[in-house]
Amino acid sequence: MCRWLAYTGNALQLETVLFNAKHSLIDQSLHSRLGQTTTNGDGFGIGWYGHPTDIPFRYRCIQPAWSDRNLREAARAIRAPLFVAHIRAATGTPSQETNCHPFRYGRWLFMHNGLVRNFPLVRRDLMLAIDPELFPSIEGSTDSEVLFFLALTFGLELAPVTALERMVGFVEDIGRKHDVDEPLNMTVCATDGEQIVAVRYSSEGQSRSLFHSTSFRHLHELYPDDPRIAAAGEDAFLVLSEPLSDLPDWWEEIPESTVVVARNGEIDQYPFEPQLA
Structure with missing residues (x-):
């Protein structure tokens, strides 16, 4: 399927997690350990905020992440306090730029790993439920983008x-x-640049993998000389498809049917319970 990560904390160079970690996102694009597919080479995307109230920046490309020289240059140049990144393994829709994550609407960015089963069969009913005012902003053909615009229709910007x-x-x-x-x-x-909302859920109760970092304050005490931890700051937070390193005490798996909200250094975790709209 896909792999993704989201970071919030001190402004950090994107290459720290995209390239420099032992099991970086670029390494995962070739050698995923926990994904449904080992290789995720059907395009990639990054999104980042200069300021929480700004429209976020994006760079998306249909090339495999490991072979894009511009991504390496951009990841070295960009420092941001909140950013996301996604590597794609397509599930039945074309490899094209408009199908690469993250998707964007206003201040919001959205990424997805997984699938809507039998999407061609249900696509019409799903798309007809999208707010007509939002419909012109749909650019691609993926189930993931439809999920995003349904969430916007059901009030993503407010709740x-x-x-x-x-x-x-x-x-x-x-x-x-x-x-x-x-x-x-x-x-x-x-x-939206101010909060990260991450969900692990599946109808069958066997969701794709998802982890988050443990307390960076605790990690500072355990690894005081690690420059990656020092640069991120004590309130930093990472949520990601699979860990970037094998350091003990650094990662915690997010349970099934759970939502995690990171905002202003506070991390909250709740049961995720689908509702009929």
Whole structure:
């Protein structure tokens, strides 16, 4: 499938996690340990904020992440207090730039790993539910982008967790009306530059892998000479498809049917419960 990560904390060079870590996202594009596919070479994207209230920047490309020289240059040049990155393994839709994550609407960025099962069968019903005012902003053909615009339709900009729960409830309801077993599998990330909202959920209860960093304050005490931890700061937070290193005490797996919200140095974790919209 795909691999993704999201970071918030002190302004950090993107190459720190994209290239320099032992099991960086670029390494995962070739040698994923926990993904459904070992290689994720159907395009990539990065998104970052200069300031939380700004429209985020994006760079997306259909090349494999490991072979894009411009990505290496950009990751070395860009420092940001909040950024996301995604490497894609396509599931039935074309490798084209508009299908690369993260998707963007206003201040919001969105990434997804997983699938809507039998998407061609349910796509029409899902897309007809999208707010007509949002519809012209859809650029690609993926199930992931449809999930994003459904979440926006259900109020992502006002109440992101509730909107994601309504989105999932709606997708599952439509899927079951079409006799689709286990309609949705996902880990998703949504951010507006001020908060990161990450969800691990699947209809069958066997979601794609998702982890978050443990307390960076604790990590400073355990590894006082590690420059990566020092640069990130004590309130830094990472949520990601699979760990970037084998350091003990650094990563914690996010349970099934769980949402994690990171905002202003505070990390909250709640049960994720789909709702009928």
